[in-house]
Amino acid sequence: MAERSLRGMRIGANSMETEVGVEFAPRVEAVYDCPDGRVIVIPFSADADIPPVWEAPGGGEALLRDAERPEDKPSKPQRTHWDMLLERRSIEDLEVLLNERLDLLRSGRLRKSA
Numbered sequence: 001m002a003e004r005s006l007r008g009m010r011i012g013a014n015s016m017e018t019e020v021g022v023e024f025a026p027r028v029e030a031v032y033d034c035p036d037g038r039v040i041v042i043p044f045s046a047d048a049d050i051p052p053v054w055e056a057p058g059g060g061e062a063l064l065r066d067a068e069r070p071e072d073k074p075s076k077p078q079r080t081h082w083d084m085l086l087e088r089r090s091i092e093d094l095e096v097l098l099n100e101r102l103d104l105l106r107s108g109r110l111r112k113s114a
Contacts, residue, residue: 030054032062 026046033039034056044050052070056062063069085094104110 031065032056033065034062035060038062 027043028046028050030042030044030050031039032042032054038056040054040056040062042054050064052064052067054062054064089097101110
């Protein structure tokens, strides 16, 4: 009976296909140097545009070997809540709203929030 039983395989662990006759896509290896001295090798498709900067595992930016660091793009300053509020209301409007709310609070018709 034991010789007739089927032996199983782990699911997804091993492939029954071989690599015979498979033609892999052409690849190139890009070598990046990390600021801490580590070297990262990343395979890319032969026709891909290889980025000059790569985010290194563990933080920092790795630079493509024999490449120059690109110039930083100018970025917009971060908008705060106050900046967005001033896009919708003027200072005079805000003063009027503040005085209305203070009057309601002082008269007891508005409770303080915790």
